[in-house]
Amino acid sequence: MSTITHHPITLFLIIFINLLLGITGCAHTGKSTSPPGKEDLTFQNQEKTEQSSPEKQENETAAEKMSDDKLFLLDDEEETVPTTIKDPLHGWNRAMFTFNDRFYFLVAQPLTKGYAKIVHADVRAVINNFFLNISMPIRFVNSLLQLKFKSAGTELLRFGINSTLGVVGFLDVAKIDYGLESSDEDFGQTLGKYQLGHGAYFMLPFLGPSSIRDSVGLLGDLFLYPIGYIKPQELSLGIYTYESMNGFSFNLNDYDILKGAAVDPYTAVRDAYYQNRKAKVDE
């Protein structure tokens, strides 16, 4: 499974990819993403100039820093770096959050729970391996772009081993017998590695939390995703949906826990997304 489905909160990556497929596949639907499109050009500016947004950034004085340290606030990073993502599109994002939340509880979770009951976890794990194996190009190319040559080599090696010894990818022999771990790289991370900021938080319908940068990344990765090339498109989408559901069947409680523990679920999801992506880019 690509990074896309591994994302802890991007749980219901279901139908939206069709929109993306539509955009890349046929030119005449190109207009369907106008909300993010406008923000595209202002990427980095926003990161720097949005200081007046409701989520104030830390501008702490030395004295405040001292007291924060006592409260374990400064574990290993300077809090002068923005600790949250800009959210100028919060009107759209909140509406989409509500939509995704309903879709999750009314459709995605019940369906996946049913699926998980019918299909044994071991079988689902094997299917998961298969999809992880064929999404190798995404991780390979993005490792290369980030100059992580060792990861790139590992990905190739893993693909070679698992496609043969691992019975066309159903068994992760490379990990179990050779200790070769897959590296979770995608184009959004690659852009982040080259100092491109998120631009703005952007909640995608069905797919969950993202940003302008990572949405562009998602589109980029689509070109490296073999299933995206399957024709007809409905079949391609169907397989992707199934892959997502299969992957999601292992994380059925994640969103419930996050939401259950949150005082403000919208902010909790946004922050978890931001932290998770930051950790991946910093890796």
Place this chain on the structure above:
Amino acid sequence: MKIRSFVMVILCIMLIPAKTYAGDPTDTVTTHVDRVMNVLKGNASEESKKADIRKIAGIMFDFTAMSKATLGKNWTKLDTDQQQEFIRLLRAMLENAYISKILDYSDEKAVYIKERALSDTRVEVQSKLVTKSADIPMDYRMVKTEEQWKVYDVIIEGVSLIKNYRTQFREILSTQTPEELLQVMRKKVGKI
């Protein structure tokens, strides 16, 4: 005789650290997590499992440190009573959200990777949870209090629990009073 007293001295030296040393952070986490796993694997009723896990959580986590860290500078905006209530509510919120859900997990295995010192009294224990579909990085940040290591933050897949709460509390307290925040938390926990 000489040899005997020499042996005694060596024995004493060996015993001293064992007595006063609180055990290193990784051991502490391992012990607690193993106990939780054992509870999960046991045949006890759901309610008694929950109670057992609550007990372990009480020893494993430093809820006061967690509360302070989630509020940061805002901690001082709360008076003493509010601070005490905040600690209780945060703990209850965490327990409610996590304990019933982790009852579903039982075949996961925890692997400890390494320990990283954050300061003289704080350490990060890095581990991963091996599941059927993926390995989930899970780091425990611990603080030494009264000769005991206690967890004050858990970082799952790069997401720090403390930071996640801090962002939420900061936004709420930028427009609302501490009392209003407590009210939201009381509702969440289920008592008015």
